[in-house]
Amino acid sequence: MFAVALQSTPALAPPLAILAVLVVLGVVVGAAGSAVARRLSNPVGKYRLLYVGVLLPFALLAYGVLALLSLGDAVAAAVLGGTEGVAAAVLADFAGLLGGGLVGLAAYAPTIRGVRAARGIDLSTGWALARMGRYVVGVSAVVALALGPLHLTNIASPLGLAGVLVLAVAVLFGGAPWIVAAVRSTTTPTGATRDRLDALRERAGLDVRDTLVLDTGDEETATVHVRGPPGYRRLFVTSTFLDRFDDGTAAALLAVQAGRIEGRVDLLRGVSVVAAAVPLVASVAGRGPRWVLLGAAFVALLVGFRCCRWAVRAADDDAADRVGADAVADALERYAAVHALAPTRRRVPNPLSVNVALGDRIDRLRGR
Structure with missing residues (x-):
């Protein structure tokens, strides 16, 4: 034995x-x-x-x-x-x-x-x-x-699997403000930096509970993100974002984040992941007809990602209404320049992307 x-x-x-x-x-x-x-x-x-x-x-x-x-x-x-x-x-x-x-x-x-x-x-x-x-x-x-x-639990049905996956995604999205702070080096803004961020958030119409600055060091990545559920949304800005962007550019990029909150971009991404993951995992676990479930996962992914791209455009429109379309377009171009990134344009949107090509976003804003 x-x-x-x-x-x-x-x-x-x-x-x-x-x-x-x-x-x-x-x-x-x-x-x-x-x-x-x-x-x-x-x-x-x-x-x-x-x-x-x-x-x-x-x-x-x-x-x-x-x-x-x-x-x-x-x-x-x-x-x-x-x-x-x-x-x-x-x-x-x-x-x-x-x-x-x-x-x-x-x-x-x-x-x-x-x-x-x-x-x-x-x-x-x-x-x-x-x-x-x-x-x-x-x-x-x-x-x-x-x-x-x-x-x-012993998951015996796609419904039970969906419940567990929804719980897992909810934990990841809901806990993002603490998770990001745990895995990245952050500081709490004070003095003039805090006052500047408060003024920029008010100008952009961005309502969050608090703000943390991510230390990017020599990486020089100038990004901004809002994470967390309603009632505890936390703004993360990188040190390079504060150093390299003037107030007009920074406010416009913050306005885009405000538009993403209004358009529930992160929620749509989470729903898309769950909608595709449930039939995919059920197929792998042998909980139904494999090819039908795989097809359902692929269709859910295509539909979900298309909704995400629509929400990104809606967020740009919302930001344009807040600070002006040209200001947002200028900010996106400045973002690309800081990262030595040439804005890309696509004749046909990538069906497997949750984002819209940066050049297409800029052209669309200019067209307003």
């Missing part, structure tokens, strides 16, 4: 060996992708496409391979002495996600030098990897905890 128990315990060495191979492949994929992106027009835009279209799917693929090899269960067995119980399941999820994230970090590392050259910034490879590593660890922990309810 003892021998049978030993045989049933997942071995840690095989998945770790495959993880090492995947890390090496990640470095190769990242280096090859970076070499191509640097030689194309609009390299910054191509790097963003590389991250979303190649490196992220590669990391997800690595996570899937490691899950098939039971890396998480092997880690849980080694740490806790078994794989039974919710604690072991959450630890297994965390280990699997962290393994996929490690592969993603390995693929990201060779691109840092190319981004530094394309944007003309003094970005330290070590600092960038440390910041991204903290983000990967934090997100892996949060997602593993959010998936915890999946291990508390």
